[in-house]
Structure formats: structure tokens, C-alpha cells
Amino acid sequence: MRIDVVSLFPEFVAQCAGFGVVGRAIERGLLSIHGTNPRDHAEGNYRRVDDRPFGGGPGMVMLIDPLRRAIETARSAGEGPAHVVYMSPQGRRLDQETVRRLAAEPRLILLCGRYEGVDERLIQAEVDEEISIGDYVLSGGELAAAVVIDAIARLQDGALNDAESAVQDSFEDGLLDCPHYTRPVDHPLGAVPEVLLSGDHAKIARWRRMQSLGRTAERRPDLLEARVLSKADAKLLAQYREGAAARESGAATSDTATAGPEIG
Structure with missing residues (x-):
């Protein structure tokens, strides 16, 4: 180009x-x-x-x-x-x-x-x-x-060392990106959510999708106004909001407090 x-x-x-x-x-x-x-x-x-x-x-x-x-x-x-x-x-x-x-x-x-x-x-x-x-x-x-x-x-084929990076960027799916973590697992600022350490790729994907939906709803609700959520996305967003409500009430676990609810 x-x-x-x-x-x-x-x-x-x-x-x-x-x-x-x-x-x-x-x-x-x-x-x-x-x-x-x-x-x-x-x-x-x-x-x-x-x-x-x-x-x-x-x-x-x-x-x-x-x-x-x-x-x-x-x-x-x-x-x-x-x-x-x-x-x-x-x-x-x-x-x-x-x-x-x-x-x-x-x-x-x-x-x-x-x-x-x-x-x-x-x-x-x-x-x-x-x-x-x-x-x-x-x-x-x-x-x-x-x-x-x-x-x-970023969108030119071969520009990124990992092509999947562009797919997962904020706004590519009309949503904000999920939170990301790296080493160490435990730090004075907090721990990495256990779901990311589970090795269960399906579970991790659902967690990331939930975080993406929740962050978008909190920070850029305008992006969701014209969007029709699937049943699966609506359920994940509801779970995220339940976790947010728990945090506000002080009843959240340490993982939930830092990164939203776990999902099965």
C-alpha cells in the first residue's frame, strides 16, 4: 500500500x-x-x-x-x-x-x-x-x-508478528479490549485471575469476552446502544454486572474484586 x-x-x-x-x-x-x-x-x-x-x-x-x-x-x-x-x-x-x-x-x-x-x-x-x-x-x-x-x-497482512493481535484489539469487534496480565503471578498490586492460569482455553475465552462486554458497558456504553447482543453475550454481561454489584457491596472475593466474576 x-x-x-x-x-x-x-x-x-x-x-x-x-x-x-x-x-x-x-x-x-x-x-x-x-x-x-x-x-x-x-x-x-x-x-x-x-x-x-x-x-x-x-x-x-x-x-x-x-x-x-x-x-x-x-x-x-x-x-x-x-x-x-x-x-x-x-x-x-x-x-x-x-x-x-x-x-x-x-x-x-x-x-x-x-x-x-x-x-x-x-x-x-x-x-x-x-x-x-x-x-x-x-x-x-x-x-x-x-x-x-x-x-x-496494523491491518496490513504481515505487519504484526502475531496476526491474532489485530483481531483482538479494541474496537475490532466493536467492543473494548479485555484486561491483560503477565508475570509475576503474585505481586503486591494483586494476583493474576485464576481463570487465566487454568489452561482451559474455552473458559479463558468466555472470561475475556465477559470482561470486554463489561468494560464496554462501563466505559463506552454508546458502543452497545446500537448493538443487538446474542443470548450468550447478554448472559456474560449480566454476570459481569453481578460481579460489579458484589464489589460495590463489599462482598466480592479477591479475584472478583480485581477482575470480575469467574465463569464455568
Whole structure:
């Protein structure tokens, strides 16, 4: 997969892409990241890429032509059509469903704005989709682009050493992830739940599913609002809530107090 980033600071995104999963995906030839600077496509001695907004107001607005030439350069640098995404607070909120859809694209161009934004006419003419990573304001789109690249890289076949890791991530099934534990078994901060030491894989799977459902209900109930739970999931969620009620009443066992009820 090829991703082109149109940015005044393409080296920033390139540095972010050099580490961890993204860097490994690049090393393995699964992903390539390329930067295009609109300033290289601006005219005049000062290579100007912005100007004052019509109608007045603070800040500057990025000019059409340097951005348009940069996007065209990115398009012509690879084969096949490219899906152009503008990283914008006005865009659709990024979620795992959107990440999966973008990861299936053969090519992406991520447009990173600066200042007060981009001339609306450029967006209407060249952009296929606007995406936001959250309801807050950043100084530019580069951090948002790096987030999108990282999320996409995880879904490239072979990017993760264990392919099962991506399947079990939060949001892949529309739920939050379950809690995880490692050595030592006993620690001053608490003990590992016995179910995880049982060797009973079916029982462990049910416990993890229960924890995932319970955590989602507690922390992100909005994710469950439009979801129709199966009978098995509804039963597991009820068990989790029973354990939570027991904890609140002070009647929980040590295992239940730290990790929810055991299940058979």
C-alpha cells in the first residue's frame, strides 16, 4: 500500500513512520510513505502557500494552487487512482470501521492543513473525504495523518508478528479490549485471575469476552446502544454486572474484586 502525505512538514510524518509497527511494515515492503511539500510547488521568491482570508478574521488560509499541484504530483507518482483524505476537524470521526475501509485502498493521499485551514474550493475539487481524529484542535494535520497511518499499518497482512493481535484489539469487534496480565503471578498490586492460569482455553475465552462486554458497558456504553447482543453475550454481561454489584457491596472475593466474576 502506498500513502502520500501532502504537508508543509513531510519530514515530521516520515519520522513518526520510522518506528514500531509502521516502521516494520515499511521494512517488509507492505507499506510505503511518501511526502510532498506544497511549498515546493509554490511560485515567487518567497514560495508563499497562504494568504489572508476574504471577509476578514484572524489567521491565514492555505492557497489553492500550491496544494493542487502537490496533490497532482502525489497522484502521478504512483499507479492507479488515489483516495484523497483531508485531515480536518469538520470531517467524519475516525473509527475502526473507517480504518479498515481506508486500509483496503491501494493508495491514499493524506492532505494536512495548517493555519486556519484550506481554501474550500480546493476541498470541493480535490478531496474525496474529510476525517477528524477527535473533537479538539491541533496546529496542523500531521499528527492526525500519523495516527491514520499507524492504524492502517496494523491491518496490513504481515505487519504484526502475531496476526491474532489485530483481531483482538479494541474496537475490532466493536467492543473494548479485555484486561491483560503477565508475570509475576503474585505481586503486591494483586494476583493474576485464576481463570487465566487454568489452561482451559474455552473458559479463558468466555472470561475475556465477559470482561470486554463489561468494560464496554462501563466505559463506552454508546458502543452497545446500537448493538443487538446474542443470548450468550447478554448472559456474560449480566454476570459481569453481578460481579460489579458484589464489589460495590463489599462482598466480592479477591479475584472478583480485581477482575470480575469467574465463569464455568
